[in-house]
Amino acid sequence: MPIRQVPELKIRQFEGPLDLLFHLIEKNDIDIYDIPIAEITDQYMVFLQDMDTLDMEVASEFLVMAATLIHIKSRLLLPDKKLPTDGEEEDPREELVIRLLQYRRCKLLARELKERHTQFADPILRLPSSADTLGVRIDAVPQEFDPEQFRAAIQTVSSRNEVRFADLSAKITHILKRDKVSVRDKMRFVWQKLFGGGKIFFHEIFPSRGTTKIDRVVGFLAILELLRGNRISAEQEKPFDVILLHRLSDIPPESPSDKTDQAYGEVNYDGI
Amino acid sequence: MTEFENDSLTVQELPAALEGILFAAGDPVSLQRLSDITGVERSVLRQTLTKMSADYENNPWGGLRIRRLDDEYVMCPKPQIKKVLERMFQPKSRPPMSQASYETLAVIAYNQPVTRAQVESVRGVSSDSIIARLLDRGWVEECGTLDAPGRPTLFTTTKQFLLEFGIDSVSELPALELMMYGTIRDLEDSLETAAGSKDTRQLSMEQIAGGLFASGISDADEHLPT
Amino acid sequence: MTEFENDSLTVQELPAALEGILFAAGDPVSLQRLSDITGVERSVLRQTLTKMSADYENNPWGGLRIRRLDDEYVMCPKPQIKKVLERMFQPKSRPPMSQASYETLAVIAYNQPVTRAQVESVRGVSSDSIIARLLDRGWVEECGTLDAPGRPTLFTTTKQFLLEFGIDSVSELPALELMMYGTIRDLEDSLETAAGSKDTRQLSMEQIAGGLFASGISDADEHLPT
Numbered sequence: 001m002p003i004r005q006v007p008e009l010k011i012r013q014f015e016g017p018l019d020l021l022f023h024l025i026e027k028n029d030i031d032i033y034d035i036p037i038a039e040i041t042d043q044y045m046v047f048l049q050d051m052d053t054l055d056m057e058v059a060s061e062f063l064v065m066a067a068t069l070i071h072i073k074s075r076l077l078l079p080d081k082k083l084p085t086d087g088e089e090e091d092p093r094e095e096l097v098i099r100l101l102q103y104r105r106c107k108l109l110a111r112e113l114k115e116r117h118t119q120f121a122d123p124i125l126r127l128p129s130s131a132d133t134l135g136v137r138i139d140a141v142p143q144e145f146d147p148e149q150f151r152a153a154i155q156t157v158s159s160r161n162e163v164r165f166a167d168l169s170a171k172i173t174h175i176l177k178r179d180k181v182s183v184r185d186k187m188r189f190v191w192q193k194l195f196g197g198g199k200i201f202f203h204e205i206f207p208s209r210g211t212t213k214i215d216r217v218v219g220f221l222a223i224l225e226l227l228r229g230n231r232i233s234a235e236q237e238k239p240f241d242v243i244l245l246h247r248l249s250d251i252p253p254e255s256p257s258d259k260t261d262q263a264y265g266e267v268n269y270d271g272i
Numbered sequence: 273m274t275e276f277e278n279d280s281l282t283v284q285e286l287p288a289a290l291e292g293i294l295f296a297a298g299d300p301v302s303l304q305r306l307s308d309i310t311g312v313e314r315s316v317l318r319q320t321l322t323k324m325s326a327d328y329e330n331n332p333w334g335g336l337r338i339r340r341l342d343d344e345y346v347m348c349p350k351p352q353i354k355k356v357l358e359r360m361f362q363p364k365s366r367p368p369m370s371q372a373s374y375e376t377l378a379v380i381a382y383n384q385p386v387t388r389a390q391v392e393s394v395r396g397v398s399s400d401s402i403i404a405r406l407l408d409r410g411w412v413e414e415c416g417t418l419d420a421p422g423r424p425t426l427f428t429t430t431k432q433f434l435l436e437f438g439i440d441s442v443s444e445l446p447a448l449e450l451m452m453y454g455t456i457r458d459l460e461d462s463l464e465t466a467a468g469s470k471d472t473r474q475l476s477m478e479q480i481a482g483g484l485f486a487s488g489i490s491d492a493d494e495h496l497p498t
Numbered sequence: 499m500t501e502f503e504n505d506s507l508t509v510q511e512l513p514a515a516l517e518g519i520l521f522a523a524g525d526p527v528s529l530q531r532l533s534d535i536t537g538v539e540r541s542v543l544r545q546t547l548t549k550m551s552a553d554y555e556n557n558p559w560g561g562l563r564i565r566r567l568d569d570e571y572v573m574c575p576k577p578q579i580k581k582v583l584e585r586m587f588q589p590k591s592r593p594p595m596s597q598a599s600y601e602t603l604a605v606i607a608y609n610q611p612v613t614r615a616q617v618e619s620v621r622g623v624s625s626d627s628i629i630a631r632l633l634d635r636g637w638v639e640e641c642g643t644l645d646a647p648g649r650p651t652l653f654t655t656t657k658q659f660l661l662e663f664g665i666d667s668v669s670e671l672p673a674l675e676l677m678m679y680g681t682i683r684d685l686e687d688s689l690e691t692a693a694g695s696k697d698t699r700q701l702s703m704e705q706i707a708g709g710l711f712a713s714g715i716s717d718a719d720e721h722l723p724t
Contacts, residue, residue, distance in 0.1 A: 015371055015372050015375060015395065015397065016395060016396040016397035017396050018395070018396040061396065061398070099396070102394050103394060106375050106379055106394050106395065107375060109378035109381075110371065110374035110375040110377070110378040111374070113374050113377055113378055114371075116437045116438050116439070117374075117436060117437055119351055119438060120351065120435070120437055120438035121366075121436050122366075123436065124348065124354065124357050124361065124522050125298055125299065125346065125522075126295070126298040126348075126521060126522055126524055127524055127626055127627065127630060128296065128297055128299055128630035129295075129296045129298065129524065129630065130630050130633040131587040132633065132634075134574065134575060134587075135580070136580065136583050138584075138587050138589065138634065139589065144594065144595065145595075145659075145662035145663065147662075147663055147664065149595070149597070149600045150600050150603065150604060150663065152597075152600070153597060153603070153604045154608075154671075154672075154674060154677060156597070157601050157604060157605060157620065157621060157622075157677060158674050158675075158676040158677055159676075160622060161620070161622065161676040161677075161682065162676055164622055165685050281582065284558070285578075287559040287560075288558070288559060288560055288561035288576065288578065289561060289579050289582040290561070291560060291561030291562055291575075292561035292575035292576065292579040292583060293583065293586055295561070295562055295575060296575060296583055296586065297586075298630070299627045305593075309582060309585050309586045310582065332510075332514070333513040333514060334513070334514055335513070335514035335515055335516070335517035335519075335521070336517055336518065336521055349517075349518035349521060349522060350514065350518065352511075352514065353511075353514055356507065356518065356519065356536065357518055357519065357522055359535050360522070360523070360531075360535050361522070
């Protein structure tokens with residue numbers, strides 16, 4: 001099936017993988033009960049590979065969905081022959097359809113809530129009247145002041161403020177320091193590791209200790225990218241087994257096209 | 273109706289008294305507190321307040337309304353005159369809420385009480401920081417833990433949520449159990465129940481949406497002249 | 499009747515708007531101020547208010563009235579329902595002092611004289627309605643207004659408070675930096691400097707916190723490890 005050109009999309013446009021899938025389904029005017037998995041998977045993968053930078057956790061969520069799609073696609077292509085065919089064959093797409101319908105409903109409800117909020121936000125309430133302003137006389141009775149509770153309140157406010165400010169400075173610092181991890185940088189990194197025609201395991205380049213989750217996720221995408229360009233080969237004997245990487249060509253990755261240039265920023269490949 | 277206290281109010285005096293109390297209180301007042309003050313039974317109060325609320329709404333010359341928030345009542349200006357009032361109070365400028373926040377809020381509102389994991393299973397993404405934001409805004413609160421491994425925290429919506437979204441009570445939101453359907457059939461059944469329709473097969477996406485809003489929060493909209 | 503301003507109200511909308519304004523204001527509002535807010539001429543306003551006031555008085559089911567004090571107008575409960583209000587304010591019918599009340603009282607004690615906004619800034623949450631209760635209990639009193647836009651009311655603790663607490667002066671309270679409005683402001687300022695960018699220079703802490711979730715940097719924040 002021909003892949004229609006996916007327009008420039010940014011991952012931040014989407015609230016998650018389900019949101020992206022819905023976008024693709026609506027754009028292609030697809031019957032949700034009969035999703036052409038192969039085509040959707042292809043478009044989804046094209047989108048993933050076009051992502052310039054990855055946002056920490058987000059990427060892994062998008063990748064999990066990619067794996068799900070590929071799994072469904074494979075089940076559709078290769079029906080499980082071990083199971084007796086009793087006519088009531090389970091559609092491997094069913095679970096995905098349910099999730100999409102649930103998410104769609106959530107989105108619609110969210111839209112409704114948003115509309116309600118614009119109408120009802122910041123309600124104007126009266127400040128309570130004090131007895132004095134209403135001219136109401138209050139019986140003089142012994143007050144129930146509790147000095148202990150007063151002291152406890154002081155502690156509560158102070159420690160809350162401590163947390164409040166510590167939390168805020170941490171967030172600000174984090175945002176200032178946050179690095180963007182780009183796929184292009186990781187491609188270059190992997191390429192360098194394979195220099196000299198050697199073979200190397202994926203987990204040697206990106207060990208689970210010493211690298212962050214985002215490093216590994218982006219690293220994996222970089223491998224996919226290099227595979228696509230026939231720069232390297234990757235072998236895996238069975239699912240979840242180790243992945244062995246091997247450099248196929250001594251020619252460095254072709255010069256990035258104008259489009260990828262913009263997306264990946266300026267990286268000089270000649271020096272590799 | 274039970275015996276009234278000695279100094280309880282007559283049915284004739286009640287509306288004026290309730291008006292005065294809600295005016296003076298400013299904040300929402302619980303039915304129980306109104307009962308303590310007036311010496312009138314809660315069921316009678318509820319009936320009277322419902323009638324008063326309708327009268328307020330139907331009076332085109334009046335600028336006030338009485339809103340119910342679960343078992344509390346509050347007097348406040350009608351939405352139509354909010355614009356005029358904003359000329360006298362500078363409204364608090366708050367950052368706009370993200371799409372993700374409304375989605376998370378929707379899952380919590382329609383499925384409460386609900387765990388973090390359940391929210392994430394519907395949205396397909398981690399929702400920790402968004403839930404924190406909703407807690408900050410006072411729209412959501414913790415309400416105990418689920419009796420399951422790890423004892424995950426349960427979340428519900430608050431009175432503040434009802435206030436800021438123009439909803440009388442969470443019971444106005446049909447329970448939709450956004451998650452955990454075994455088959456498409458189950459999901460459709462739940463939609464039909466929510467929509468109250470007998471027409472079974474082939475619900476389109478728009479029908480799904482329409483059904484929800486017809487039976488759900490749109491009721492409240494009907495008496496909201498915009 | 500003269501020409502109305504662009505955003506002035508129609509005659510039909512006027513009563514509802516005035517009702518809302520007087521309700522929300524609490525304090526008496528001058529005819530001039532009402533004219534500024536509504537964009538309607540004072541003579542028209544006076545006429546409308548006189549008519550409204552008569553309607554309120556003649557409505558046996560209503561508990562509120564509009565009173566004129568020279569050229570000011572105020573909404574208040576009718577004298578007939580004073581007895582009910584007295585019951586509402588009697589100590590025995592009032593809910594006990596909450597933790598929030600003690601917190602608000604503590605912030606006032608540490609920062610007096612202090613405005614509502616300052617109390618909120620130190621406590622981190624709105625304390626508006628709690629202050630009214632502290633006034634009722636006689637632990638807090640008004641002491642003039644701050645010379646700033648809007649002329650906000652200043653509050654101090656009372657002698658009664660010192661008496662109950664068993665101290666001679668608020669200076670006997672233990673020194674605590676994080677209870678002081680001045681310190682809070684300094685912290686906010688230094689955080690703003692830390693945030694560094696030109697955009698955030700003038701932001702309050704609220705805005706910074708909010709800004710994290712607004713479009714620009716929000717994505718980053720939403721995936722902060724918690």
